[in-house]
Amino acid sequence: MAELADHSIVKVKAKFKTHQLLCNDITLRMHTILLIHSWRLSVFRFLSILEFYFLNRTLCSFPYLDRVQSRKVQSVFLIHNGVDAKAGHWPWHAAIFHGNGRQEEYQCGGSILDQNTILTASHCVYTHKSVISAARVSVHVGQIHLKETSEYTQIHGVQDIILHPEFNSNSFNNDIALLKLSTNITMTKYVQPVCLWTMDSNQEMIVGKNGTIVGFGLNEHDVVSDQLKQALVGVVDALTCIKSDRAAFGPVLTSEMFCGKGRTGVGACNGDSGGGMFFEVGGKWFVRGLVSFTPLRGNTGLCDPLKYTAYTDVAKYLEWIKQYIDHRVLSYESDVLDIDYEAKLRLFNFKTCGVKQMIVDTDGVSRSPIPWMGLFRSPNESISRCVLLS
Secondary structure, three states: OEOOOOOOOEEEEOOOOOOOOOOEEEEOOOOEEOEEOOOOOHHOOEEEHHHHHHHHOOOOOOOOHHHOOOOOOOOOOEOOOEOOOOOOOOOOOEEEEEOOOOOOEEEEEEOOOOOOOEEEEEEHHHOEEOOOOHHEEEEOOOOEEOOOOOOOOOEEEEEEEEEEOEOOOOOOOOOOEEEOOOOOOEEEEOOOOOEEEOOOHHHHHOOOOEEEEEEEOOOOOOOOOOOOOOEEEEEEEEEHHHHEEEOHOOOOOOOOEEEEEOOOOOOOHHHHHOEEEEEEEEOOOEEEEEEEEEEEEOOOOOOOOOOOEEEEEHHHHHHHHHOOOHHOOOOOOOOOOOOOOOOHHHEEEEEOOOOOOOOOOOOOOEEEOOEEEEEOHHHHHHHEEEEOOO
16 A cells, blocks of 8 residues: 555445444444555556455456466466466356357357356357347357367257347447356356456546457468467547547447557457456456457458457446346345546556555544555544454
């Protein structure tokens, strides 16, 4: 926790349905909480200790490798030119297959939300102006090699396909769908759900930041990759995206989409559709985007890796998704937070980091770097420490 300058207090409004902050035996109506900052959390401006606490109550997005050692995604290149992903690195990624007679053909990616729900793009399960039969669809989880299964792989049939009711196959509007599995997924160290984005859905929070995409899409040789790939992709604002290709993005880009691209030649390609774009916040991984569409390379019918890719913004569809999933995967569940994000940066001294000792200012007030401790200013202007209990 950064030390406050000028003995100032940052106020964060919060509403609770099931939790309270107790400071000196007083239940506060207006909570005064010190904000914390780290290089990982700065992706989303600043999280209060209250938000950080609730983020860590979720049951999702805890890869097994994180429990054994700190797993960090290294700088990578492409899915189309991508770096190989290892078993357990992306345990929520799913591969979606369509049955064709006795053969199964890989189609798209998806993400595990709970024990029987897969998040993907609508166009992945839509063909010839109708939804494909659920009986023809299967989902493989825990799989990092497309052409062979391993001891970690689970294969599940699909019981129901839920397209967004306003999906438009011509414009890719509302390109989001849920697959309800006919059997429950067994969660293991290689198969885990990802977290849904329950934070602020404002796209300004991710513009200019890097997310990670994962998939079996076409590689640099324009063939479907047998190895699961991962890549870092930077998010840009809508105007930049439209200016890059007005014909492709101008008529169809909506506020429920955002665009992203990696460095030169880096991006999602055919077969990566429906896969997620993930961001790490507070040690957990959240799905924010779904690969939707990208301009084609001439008349080839293949992606142009030099162009931006359009992503469905999952955060804009949270209320729709919540109708069909186990609510335990939500970060805050019934806790509603109204956070005041007004600029308070001048109050912080960001030159101080990693300090463990108690800081005592000249006014005699101790300030703790421990993230579950804060300060409360009473009506008579006295300052007391408070502790986040539950």
